[in-house]
Amino acid sequence: MSVALSSATAAPASATPRVTYPVDEKRRKLRIAIVTENFLPKVDGVTRTLARLLEHLNAEGHEAIVCGPETGMTSYAGHPVVGTFGLPLVVYPGLKLNFLRPRFIRRLQQFKPDVVHFVDPIFLGAQMLPMVQKWLPLVPCVSSYHTNLPTYATLFGMPWLEATMWRLTRSLHDRCEMVFCPSESTRRMLRSKGFSNVEIWSRGVDTEIFTPAARDDNLRASWGCTPKPASLTAPLTPSVSGSAIAGSSADEAAFFQLASKLGLNLRGSPKRRTSAGSPYDDSFIRTPPSGPSLTGSPEMSPPPSYDSLSSIPDLDGAAFALPPPAMPTNTFHALHASSSSEAAPAPPAPESKTVILYVGRISWEKNLRLLIEAFRMLPAAVRENAKLVFVGDGPARGDLTRLCARHKLDATFMGHQKGKRLAAMYASSSIFAFPSFTETFGQVVLEALASGLPVVGLHAEGTSDLVSHGRTGLLLDVNAAAKSVAAPPSSKAEVEASGSRAPLSPRLVALRNSESSSPKSAADFASAASQAAAKLRPAYERSPSSSASRSNAPTSGLPTPIPSVGDFAAAMTPSSAAFGACARSYSMLLERLVRDRALRAAMGQRAQVGASRRTWWDAMDAVVRGYEEVVEKAGIHNLSDDELEALRARQRKKAPLTGPIVKALIVLYLALFCMLWSRFLSS
Structure with a gap:
């Protein structure tokens, strides 16, 4: 090595040329x-x-x-x-x-x-x-x-x-x-x-400030949103690289194995197989019972879930008797009745809401009217479980506040925020809605992605460079949505409820008017919404192409050309039929993420990974x-x-x-x- 690097020793012509290392020169000060x-x-x-x-x-x-x-x-x-x-x-x-x-x-x-x-x-x-x-x-x-x-x-x-x-x-x-x-x-x-x-x-983006770890449950409580229950705060393991939303096979196998030990017969259990393809033989990890079978013992079977401690029944058998209460039941009821004879029962805790966040200047050129109309068009059951939060200030804040009050929308205006307070608002939200089409970059979009929020925006300059449609958020192609105004409205009641002349298919009208919470109705609507959203996806996602062609797909935005400013201005005129169609399509994209928490989690994980690569230095x-x-x-x-x-x-x-x-x-x-x-x- 010393011979090869020495300048005094002549190397033969056939030898490997000498490696020259770049000099770490000091950059000039400007x-x-x-x-x-x-x-x-x-x-x-x-x-x-x-x-x-x-x-x-x-x-x-x-x-x-x-x-x-x-x-x-x-x-x-x-x-x-x-x-x-x-x-x-x-x-x-x-x-x-x-x-x-x-x-x-x-x-x-x-x-x-x-x-x-x-x-x-x-x-x-x-x-x-x-x-x-x-x-x-x-x-x-x-x-x-x-x-x-x-x-x-x-x-x-x-x-x-x-x-x-x-x-x-x-x-x-x-x-x-x-x-x-x-x-x-x-x-x-x-x-x-x-x-x-x-x-x-x-x-x-500063990933030390804008991170999902900045979540603040006290802030959510001030918005009227309770902290997420334990069943929702459990970490998900969605595939970051693929489009499927599923947990890892190891976690799934462990879950069903635990369920089988407890005597629960769960549907949809995966067929566990060894690396060779044969069924698992997991008898070597099971401890043979030394006494009666646990699954046959009613005392050891898991009890059902209960809403309060008072409704838990006593266990059978003296060996499993609950300890005596600190105060006799009759004495407790007597004291309670004497203190408040007409006290109403405690109201149940409200469900955790999906927070739809907007951060930016509160002015009409930010196209905030589209967000308001899209939120109005959400089904009642979905709208009651969602909340709008506006962060920022501007000349249209007063008009926007009155507009939300007139339509009785659950909206909160937080004013101008910065630093860790702003980061907490990102991390405490669920979806980032950004309907602007006049951005050259969209710094707030990058901050939302770093905070683990999926973005629902428009296929426009700036936003399309940061959001990958279907992976880190959903983008609306205004030109494609405006073409759907040719069909007549589904019903007069639907038009009056939405404030738009844009049509809905009869299937979606029937499903939305039913407002049923049964599993069958929810599944039907989820299927219909997915089919409608698929029509807004780019062609390379709709066609069953090979893996090679999918690898050539764009990493951000949509493959279609970005509409011109004239197209945006024409489509975003509130009195036009195209605006109603765009608002309805934007509402469907919001609804898709509000209903599907697993999809939000997967998009948020991909968004955080992608945004972490962009450093300020x-x-x-x-x-x-x-x-x-x-x-x-x-x-x-x-x-x-x-x-x-x-x-x-x-x-x-x-x-x-x-x-x-x-x-x-x-x-x-x-x-x-x-x-x-x-x-x-x-x-």
């Missing part, structure tokens, strides 16, 4: 300037991701400076924050139109960045981009696309503005060396719009590698500490954009803007 339209303390997906990035840069030894709206913060994660004033948007007061200030350019020149990162450039970015390229011509620029702002024009009733916004957004991003987006579906969409040089900047380091790539391509080398301090001293003496002429122009610009704004408000 200075990054970040220009953002939005920042903390406003909490949304963009600001949370930006906060994670700043924390990662600080941990890795990089320097950063943030230029954004004025929020009262002067630093974050050890990085300075420079703010500017802005005017709130009329249609969305939570967002502002931020204006460029000369101090931004002065601070950037003093900071001497290696790269400038524009986060969702629209208004402030449109002002800053030409100024940065004017005063810092050698510094490369990158951008990141987080929000489908052009699609909001269609959602707010201005579809004629969408094309113009796409052209503006594309022109801003094209002036940058690299464009980051959070998901593969978003990259496909951007490329179809003419964007170039688009790279993936994914997201991660890998996600944030992806954008740092992008920084390194554009800096290396630009050929910029860092200054030494002494050179940087000398440069900053010169910049302080003579900073650009601070003369009297420039100040006068800025005052004139603000006066003109205020005059135009006042005319706009008066009109």
Whole structure:
């Protein structure tokens, strides 16, 4: 080995070439300037991701400076924050139109960045981009696309503005060396719009916080949901890789063996076989009884279950007599009668409910009306056993609260939550419902998956990159569901009960109207619901294909194309027949998971395993590698500490954009803007 690795010894030509080991070189420390339209303390997906990035840069030894709206913060994660004033948007007061200030350019020149990162450039970015390229011509620029702002024009009733916004957004991003987006579906969409040089900047999840172990039964009790009984908290062993929901053969064999020893004859006992295929001969593990047979002894047979201790009968035989009570029965009844002669019996404990959780901004562009209508369409027996929990805040919270109260829906609004409190709400729920179609990634979806929740969402950008249909959740193809509106409604009563003109098959109408809890009725409905849900599955799941073809199936989303924003907007109009069909299909997906706990458990286990592979360090380091790539391509080398301090001293003496002429122009610009704004408000 020493001969092979020695550089002084010549190896023959036929010998194995010498192995060279990569040198663990120290990565260069970067200075990054970040220009953002939005920042903390406003909490949304963009600001949370930006906060994670700043924390990662600080941990890795990089320097950063943030230029954004004025929020009262002067630093974050050890990085300075420079703010500017802005005017709130009329249609969305939570967002502002931020204006460029000369101090931004002065601070950037003093900071001497290696790269400038524009986060969702629209208004402030449109002002800053030409100024940065004017005063810092050698510094490369990158951008990141987080929000489908052009699609909001269609959602707010201005579809004629969408094309113009796409052209503006594309022109801003094209002036940058690299464009980051959070998901593969978003990259496909951007490329179809003419964007170039688009790279993936994914997201991660903190699995130490978002985990099923964060479940809080006290929180469930505050929601009116009792803790799960012992029969439901027993761990399941579903197959994580396959679609079958079944326990392991060893556990099943042990269960039936114990039942046979107790004298119970259970139906459906598996035919246990040895590895050679012959029936099991388990006599070697059975202890021969030394006395009378246990199965023939009525004293040792298991008693039936009882609801209370008072209904347990005494055992036969003096040897098995129960010990005397601490207080005689007559005395107890006399004391109880004297304390409360008209006391009502204690109400039975309510059954554990299935909690359907939504986390995100409470605004109508999140398509929350679909979730409300789908919850209304659940059968009465299913709806009484389910509860809606909304976590978040936004402009539509008041309207949504009144809507749930008007329809008498069991819904609770928890407001904005974060950290371990938010993780407890994920883990204490059963299903995560996310009907939004305007996401570029969907951070809350990833957090729900890490918490072991199956997701019921739409086949849309962002969500389809995280949810595997049939494995970690269920996705609704809006275009496929909207095609079912051709048939007439089943009955007038059904239409009035659902608030929709979408049809139901006569079989499902009869089963839902019966509301029977008998095993036969439940089995019939489960079969019908499975058949209806199978029609919404992709073709590769419906067709009996070979294992080779199934291995080529997509790992996430549906194989069908994602509907366009126009298709979503048309299908999600509450007054349209397509909306009723989509709400009914979404309701069936919810009902399928509410009824089938084993399926929820299997999906939750797969979801947790898949989400655990997405770490925040890998996600944030992806954008740092992008920084390194554009800096290396630009050929910029860092200054030494002494050179940087000398440069900053010169910049302080003579900073650009601070003369009297420039100040006068800025005052004139603000006066003109205020005059135009006042005319706009008066009109």
